[in-house]
Amino acid sequence: MEHGDEQPAPRAVDGLVLGAHWGVLAFLGGLAGYYLLSLLVAGVVFSGDIGLGATQLPALGPLVLLAFVPNVLLGLAPALGSWRWGRGLLADYGLLPNGRDLRVGLACGGFALLAGYVVNLVLMQVYGPDRFDDPLHEVFGGIAGDTAWLVVAALIVVLGAPLTEELLVRGALWNALAHYRVPQWVTLVLTALVFAQLHGEPTRMLALLGQGIAIGTARMVTGRVGASLVAHAANNLPPALLLFASS
Template sequence: MSHRGEPGGQEDAALPSGSSESSRARLVFGAHWALLAFLIGLGGYHLLNVVFAVILPGTAENDFGSAVVLAFVPTVALAGGPVIGSLLWGEGLPRDFHPLPNRHDLRVGLFCGSAALVVAYGLTWLLRPVYGDRELSDAPLRDVLSGLHGSTVVLITVAVIMVLAAPLAEELLMRGALWRALAHYRVPPWAVLVVTSVLFAYLHTDSSRTLVLVGQGLAFGAARLITGRVGASVVAHAVNNTPPAALILVGAW
């Protein structure tokens, strides 16, 4: 492990005054610690997906509600990499990523989240002739809701995961660890925004919605870019996820 000075600009803007140079630039296996944190989170996500691909079919036969909740575990586990990296090599989540939104984060996040919804609905409308109504609609979500009819606790749990846990986990990985690592290597801010948005779309493995997800990722990243804080992108992501979560809550009642 060695230490090296951190470039100024974008990365420094996201750091509180008084942060040590050694913590900001700490290298692990020759790479910035945030890059390793990103790889840990992404690797854990894919490993869990393989495990649950084996487990979930059998679980669904006995308890469909539990299977639906378990399906979200790999997504929530994305936060594991940033958490581990920050605890081992950084200065802790609050100082490394600023995940808890302040008032400015809330304002910017609400605006960017609303923009993400507009972008998503606009691109969905434009892409309907290509992919068809079902692929781009909420029909798959409605299928899940019909399978969970009467499972109020499960529906509420899924809605909470969608609005709180999933946005926090995904943003810590993408606009937290990956963003910080790319900024350390002096990648231009606009390129960081694009790369994190494309990888965000890849993470969801939904080819019919790739362009929609990239557009949403750009909106979330804009919140991070404006404020220098992950908290703003978490708010934007949560706002974007609120309509489908609201649909789930309607199904719960």
């Protein structure tokens, strides 16, 4: 066979890969990678707790980055899927926020903060404040005296985590559901449920669901992940600032 007759590598036809929209595969791949790597990181940290002893404290800074590593896979799978089978991050997701994304995102981020505050306030009256620990202080409390690592932690909370989570939930999953003509309001609720479950905080599940709906509204109104990214970052900004206030 002549070289001129060689066929190019097969690509997605109408967005389908192995009979499913590539967003489904990207979502499942990102989710599976996240949980598998989380187990691996937990094993490393646990073994470190046993073996480090008195030398554990200096290692707390790098553990901030280690704790974020599984989150990277949440965004990496949708990015790879878009580059391989889609049209690229900007075309598939509208990832770079524009002026309208900023306005809508900031408004929805404010509503997300309000929703989380109100729901948590109600649940505290029902279950008591002892049931509602601050997850950020549990993870990052050990670096309160190190400004450099606090800055790294704040950047992860405000920029890193929103970017990876939005690419997975309101990027790959949202696009896949849209491909199958799932009504937008159903998509909004489903992605909010996934968003809430992803955080693994049962006591804050209802609050996270409300916040997820508010953040997802930015995606629904604009049709772009850039808007929900801004909303998510705005929602995470006050808790990140509290890390400095409590240090």
